[in-house]
Amino acid sequence: MTAPVMTAPPAVRPAGIERALAARRPGRADIEAPFAPLERRALRLLPRLAALKPAVGATPLVPVASRAGRGTVWLKAEAANLTGTVKARTAYALLCAAVARAGTPDVRLVEYSGGSLALALAEMCAALGLDLHLAVPHGSPDRLVGALRRHGAHVTHGPEGTGFLGAMDEAVRICEREGRHLLLQHCAPEAVAVHRERTGAEITARLTQEGIRPVALAAAVGSAGTLVGTAQALRNRWPRCTPIAVFPAEAPYGDHRAPGGARRMNGTGGLGHGLRQPLLAPYEDDFTFTEIDYTHALQAMRRLQRIQQVAVSSSAAGAWLAASRIVDRGPRGRHAVAVAAGRGTAEEWADAADH
Structure with missing residues (x-):
């Protein structure tokens, strides 16, 4: 589904970052290039990177009930990474x-x-x-x-x-x-490649082992590397798996408004001034876009903690809601995947306590 078209942009624009984004905007060939050769060269030049590698990736894939309980959403629990997030x-x-x-x-x-x-x-x-x-x-x-x-x-x-x-x-x-x-x-095309070759490959291997065919993959979008890379891996295995780009209702994709101060899912959102994430833009016609407001994301955080005993960030809760919408409106027993970026910040949980 094509992303929504917003209203006309305001006059004041951030010239520096616009120039940088335009100058380094990657093409599809760049985005689809492998990560492994870059990694091998980096490890030769800076061997201390090798000590970080084992602490990044191989995170759990946790099955939880969808919102209406008609199916299962598998949460890729990225809090298990070094530093606690995707x-x-x-x-x-x-x-x-x-x-x-x-x-x-x-x-x-x-x-x-x-x-x-x-x-x-x-x-x-x-x-x-x-x-x-x-x-x-x-x-x-x-x-x-x-x-x-x-x-x-x-x-x-x-x-x-x-x-x-x-x-x-x-x-x-x-x-x-x-x-x-x-x-x-x-x-950064490497941000897509690492999720295609690692995050997506991990999910694909586990679900294949379980004999599961996911109908959708949902992830909140910041720079879009996680969603695009993981979607590429899953669609290579299951071409009919629907990738869902989750954005805050307060800052949708391609938002033409100037950036505002409204609270929203952490680490996600449209950039403002009509700018679109360069890693997502070449693929936007292949993705479904959905928006989750902060209040509903906070309520979903609390629900997952109370009912499923899983602590996730607001963006992860938003991804679970988006995946649940697909699972719950079809036949019973279907499966989807949601990327759970982390456990949530102290500020998010304080906000969740008020909702």
Whole structure:
């Protein structure tokens, strides 16, 4: 289903990140290139990366009832990764690619993040001895900023009122000012490849072993690497498996509005100003898009904890809701997959307690 068309964009636009996204926008051939050769080259150049590899991936696939109980949603429990979220996979892939393409471990890095990727990069760069500067949105929790600095990362906030896109634009300015390599997760084909070759392959192997044919895969979209890569792996095995791109109702895909401050599922959302995730854009006609508002995601977090004894983030709860919609409106006994990005932040669980 083609993504919705939004209203006309406002006049003020973040020129720096727009230029960066346009300059490094990958094509389908880039996105579908393998990760393994990059990883092998990176491990030769920076052998300490090998110590991180065993702690990333091989996460559990946990079956839980769909919302109406008519079928099963298998949760890919990414909290089992190093640093506790799916972004550990992305961080590992970004670092491998940066080292491999630079041809040296002496890379000075900069990236933007709203939380999970920042923590993963900071922890990994501390272990690898890499110099990292992170741009975070204005108003990011002190808990997050403190943790990043304890790992030795430099931290800069985006301008007030600019949201996540402001942090992205700030990272471009840091890159230009300090001569750093911008990881640019939204244009990183390795972020797709690692999920195709690892996350998707893990899910496919387990469901094949169980004799299960999933009808859908749902994942909340931040940079889109997780969803696109995992969907490629599952559709290669089950061509009729429907990939569902889950976005916050407060910030849908291709949102033409300026970034706002409304609370929403953590780590997800349209970028604002009409920008579309470059890793998803080439495939958007092949995906179903659905929107989940923050209140319903929080209620789903509580339901999964209370009934299923599973603690997940708001984005994971949103993915479970989206997968449940497909399973519950068909014959009984069907199966779907939802990527559970993590267990949820302290701020999300505090919000969930109020709903």
